Structure formats: C-alpha cells, structure tokens
Amino acid sequence: MIEDPAPANSIVEAHRALLYLMSPRRIHVPGPGYADSIALWNGAVQRRPAIVVSCNLTEDVVAAVRVAREFGLPLSVRGRGHDYAGRALVDGGMTLDLRPMFGVRVDLEAGTAEVGGGASANDLLAAAGEHGLVAATGTIGAVGVAGLTLGGGYGPLAGKVGLAADNLLAAEVVMADGSVVRTDAERDPDLLWALRGGGGNFGVVTSMTVRLHAVPAVVTGMVLFPWKQAAQVLERVREAQYDAPDELTIQTGAITAPDGSPALLVLPTWCGDVATGTDSAGPVMALGRLGDPLFLQLDAVPYAATVAGRDAMFPDGRHVVIRTRSVPELTDDVIAIVDRFGGELPTPLSGLSLHHFHGAAARVAPADTAFVLRSPHLMTETIGVWAAGEDGGNAHRWAEATSEALAEQALPGGYVNLLGPDAIDQIPHAYGENLPRLQWIKAAVDPDGVFSGTPLPLATTT
Incomplete structure (x- = not known):
C-alpha cells in the first residue's frame, strides 16, 4: 500500500508529466492559489498534498491516476471535501479534485439522474426539482453526493426510499490501473455491490446513476424544547418512532x-x-405537543429548499471533531446519556444528533449491499465544533466522553462515513459479515491499496 510521502524528485517528475498532459491552470502546487485548492469544510485539517489536480473530465482522472502510480505518489480523491477526518487530502501526495465535475443530467423516462463525481446534494436536488423529483440525500446540501452514497447515506427520506446507497444504480469508476469501468447490475455487479456502502476504497467514481422519486413537497421544520424537558420529550419521541410510518423520519x-x-x-x-x-x-x-416548545415551525416546503437551507448551520472553515455510535433505540440508558452530555455542550457550535433509521432502509437484506446494519436504529453523531484560533481541547474531550458513554449501549461498528482512522474499536466491525466479500473485491480491483476513502480493514494472510 502506498502511504509515505513521495520523494521530492518523484514529485517533480510527476508535476512535469502532468504539465505535458493538461493545462497548467488545473495543476496546483504550493504557491499562489494553493491554499484555496486545499481548503476543506473542517478547518482543523492540516494535510498538504504536493500536487492538486483539478479534474474536468474522466480523462483527466485517468491521466492523474496513471501519473501518480508511475511516480509512486500517494493518492486521494476530493468530492466536496466534507469528510471531517480530511481524507480528501493526502500529505505529500496527489489529490484529485473532482469539484469541476458537478454536472447533473436528469432522465425523466428512466426516472434517474446521472450525477458527476463532484456534485453536491444541492446540485442534484436543484436539477431533479425542476421536474418535481427528489433524490435520497443527507440533511446538508453542500455535502457531496458520491461520498455520501459510497458510505451508505443516511437522510431524511430513508424511511420511504432507503439510503443513498440503496438508490445507486450504476457508476463510472476509474480503477487503480487507470482503466475505466462502467458498473451496474449486469456489468461488474460485485463492484456495484461494494460501492453501495463500502466507501471510497475501490476507485474514483467519476459519475453515478441514481434513482429519483416524486415528492413534490415535504413537511418539515424544527421544534425546540427547553433542556429540562429533554428526557421526557425523548421518551415520547421513542414512542413516536416505534409507530412512525415510512413517510416520517424523526431526527x-x-x-x-x-x-x-x-x-x-x-x-x-x-x-x-x-x-x-x-x-x-x-x-x-x-x-x-411532546412538551412545551420554545419554538415550533413546521411547514410544507420543497425538499431541495430545506436541505439547502441547513448549509448555513455548518459553514466551511470551523474546526470539527466527530464521533459516532449506533444504538438500537432510545432506551432509558441512552436517554440518560443524551440528557447528560447534551446538557454539557462544550461550545455553542457543538451538537449531538440522533439520526432515525427505519422503514424502507431497514427492509433491505444485510447481504444485498455492502452497508450491513439494516435493523432499525439511531445513528448518533457527536459533533464538537470550535472556531479557528480557539482551543479545541474541551470539544475533543466532550466528544470522546460522549462516545465512550454510548459505547456500552451501542451496536458493534459504526457509520463508516463518520469513523475516523483512530476509531480502532469500531472499524473492524463496521462492515459485519460483509467484510470478507469487501476484502476479496478490494484485493481483486486494488491489490496495492491505492484508494482508502473510508476505513476498510485489510485481509490478513498467513
């Protein structure tokens, strides 16, 4: 596996080769404009690639992958750059920036959209919304569709239409040897299976075909309750989640x-x-009516508008640490933990979110996709946030303590899109019984371990 930064002479030769193959304006090295090319959502990330290649076409990705392999440069892939752990960038290596590949083409007859590897949820929903359609996305519009989908893709519509990964029908992938593969249910179905929740570990997804759905409007908004009512309200939320129809997701x-x-x-x-x-x-x-709300606003709105509207809550540049656990339900013990740590937020920007997984997403067989956890549950997202220049120690300690408290109530593993490389107690269990098949596919398509978008334990040999 390529891990160490490349020698300086290899970087120089790779840069020279890229200049021969594409416009210099699409190749960024330390100097003017470089800082903008490596800025991520999580401002705490300090990784510095030797070369950033801005890719407009699949051919650019092919050329860059081949150059990186030829000169031994570690490789990373950036969609929108929302991975909190900063895996979009690689120290001393080459980063492929797919943001210019943000196009979305809707096929009304097929009820699908062809989505570029650098497209955001906002890009996809805007294109689909012109036809009264929506797609399975997460809660935030600026997040990349590809990264979200490859790791599973929890979202507000999952109870009705499944995870984002469940709606992935086909993909164009640049493999580790620079070849281009089109995978769907008929062609390379093992690769498609792996892409549906196995993370960005198998190649560069330059485009994907996703299923669209007719949802003219959603009813959503927010209800805020004073924290002294939190335990009581969560007990009543538990009852509402038990009885929730597929159409209702309660975060x-x-x-x-x-x-x-x-x-x-x-x-x-x-x-x-x-x-x-x-x-x-x-x-x-x-x-x-679960308690006495401080604020209540629930209205019928276009789905695209509500997803885009949440972007302001999570602007680029703040410093972030995230921990995740999955719990079967809002038991009394889980409620007590949420009551304690949710009442001790380390900064005004921090938060603790419980994502509701049920309905259609829970009726997919665990072996049908790489995403294995299909029983109803709550995915917890503990988010410690602080501003640049501030000490993030309290946010880190709070996030770790919350995660440790939830661990005793949690299912094994966790959501791979939120598992950082230091989640050593969770990573071995993240894919459950699907791990051996994922490892077999990984060995077949990327034996040198070029791609490591999300945690994937490697198979051991004896």
Whole structure:
C-alpha cells in the first residue's frame, strides 16, 4: 500500500508529466492559489498534498491516476471535501479534485439522474426539482453526493426510499490501473455491490446513476424544547418512532438555543401526503405537543429548499471533531446519556444528533449491499465544533466522553462515513459479515491499496 510521502524528485517528475498532459491552470502546487485548492469544510485539517489536480473530465482522472502510480505518489480523491477526518487530502501526495465535475443530467423516462463525481446534494436536488423529483440525500446540501452514497447515506427520506446507497444504480469508476469501468447490475455487479456502502476504497467514481422519486413537497421544520424537558420529550419521541410510518423520519438532537442554553431539537421530515403532514391531528404536528416548545415551525416546503437551507448551520472553515455510535433505540440508558452530555455542550457550535433509521432502509437484506446494519436504529453523531484560533481541547474531550458513554449501549461498528482512522474499536466491525466479500473485491480491483476513502480493514494472510 502506498502511504509515505513521495520523494521530492518523484514529485517533480510527476508535476512535469502532468504539465505535458493538461493545462497548467488545473495543476496546483504550493504557491499562489494553493491554499484555496486545499481548503476543506473542517478547518482543523492540516494535510498538504504536493500536487492538486483539478479534474474536468474522466480523462483527466485517468491521466492523474496513471501519473501518480508511475511516480509512486500517494493518492486521494476530493468530492466536496466534507469528510471531517480530511481524507480528501493526502500529505505529500496527489489529490484529485473532482469539484469541476458537478454536472447533473436528469432522465425523466428512466426516472434517474446521472450525477458527476463532484456534485453536491444541492446540485442534484436543484436539477431533479425542476421536474418535481427528489433524490435520497443527507440533511446538508453542500455535502457531496458520491461520498455520501459510497458510505451508505443516511437522510431524511430513508424511511420511504432507503439510503443513498440503496438508490445507486450504476457508476463510472476509474480503477487503480487507470482503466475505466462502467458498473451496474449486469456489468461488474460485485463492484456495484461494494460501492453501495463500502466507501471510497475501490476507485474514483467519476459519475453515478441514481434513482429519483416524486415528492413534490415535504413537511418539515424544527421544534425546540427547553433542556429540562429533554428526557421526557425523548421518551415520547421513542414512542413516536416505534409507530412512525415510512413517510416520517424523526431526527433529534442537542443544540444551543438562541439564548445560549442547551435545547432539544426535534426535526421531523414527512414525505407523504402533504395534507396529512400538515393536519393538526396527524403524526407530524403531534411532535409539537411532546412538551412545551420554545419554538415550533413546521411547514410544507420543497425538499431541495430545506436541505439547502441547513448549509448555513455548518459553514466551511470551523474546526470539527466527530464521533459516532449506533444504538438500537432510545432506551432509558441512552436517554440518560443524551440528557447528560447534551446538557454539557462544550461550545455553542457543538451538537449531538440522533439520526432515525427505519422503514424502507431497514427492509433491505444485510447481504444485498455492502452497508450491513439494516435493523432499525439511531445513528448518533457527536459533533464538537470550535472556531479557528480557539482551543479545541474541551470539544475533543466532550466528544470522546460522549462516545465512550454510548459505547456500552451501542451496536458493534459504526457509520463508516463518520469513523475516523483512530476509531480502532469500531472499524473492524463496521462492515459485519460483509467484510470478507469487501476484502476479496478490494484485493481483486486494488491489490496495492491505492484508494482508502473510508476505513476498510485489510485481509490478513498467513
């Protein structure tokens, strides 16, 4: 596996080769403009590639992969750069920046979209929305579609349409040897299986075909409760999640209220009949009566608008640490842990989110995709955030302590898109019984370990 930074002479030769193959304006090395080329969502990341290649076409990716392999440069792939662990960049190696490849083409007859490897959820939803359609995405619009999908892709529509990975139908992939493969259910189906939750470990996904869905509007918004009511409200959320139809996903979390105090966020998304969603006697509006809310706003809105609207909550450049665990449900013990640590947010920007997994996503057989955890559960996302120039020690300690407390209640493994390389107790279990098949595919398509987008334990030989 290529891990160490390349020697200086190899970097020089690789740079020279790239200049011969493509425009110098698409090749960034330390100097003017370099800082912008390596800026990520998580401002705490300090990795510095020797070369950043801005890729416009699949041919650019092919050329860059071949040059990196020829001169022994470690390689990374950047979609939108939202991975908190900074794996979009590689120290002393070559980063392929796919952001120029953000195009989306909708096929109305097929009910699908062809999505560039650098497209964001906002790009996809804007194109689909022109036709009254939506796609399975996460909660934030600036996140890349490819990265989200390859790791699984929790999102507000998962109860009705499944994970983002479940909606991946085909992909164009540049492999470790520079060849281009088109995978779907008929061609290279093992590779497609691996891409549906196995992470960015098998090649560079330059485009993907995803299924679209007719959802003219969703009923969503937020309900904020004072933290003193958190345990009581979460007990009632537990009951609502037990009975939730596929159309209703109920995300909860701890955030800072406008007055600076901790507050419990209840964030429902209803993607069924709008009249039912806005009915005061329906399951969505009932969530506002779980306690005495500080704030309540639930309306019918286009899905694309609500996803894009959350981007302001997570701007680029803040410093972030994330820990994740998956718990089967809101047990009394889990509620007690959330009540404790959610009431002790280390900074006003930090938060604790519980993503609701149920319905259609939970009815996929574990062996049908690389994403293995298919029983109903809550994926917890503990987010410690601090501003540049501030000491992030408290945020780190709080995130670690929260994760350790949840570990005793958690299922093995965790969500690979949020598992950092130091999650050594979780990574071996992240893929469950699907790990041997993933390792076999990895050995077949990338025996030298060129790609390591998300954690994937390597097979051992004796």
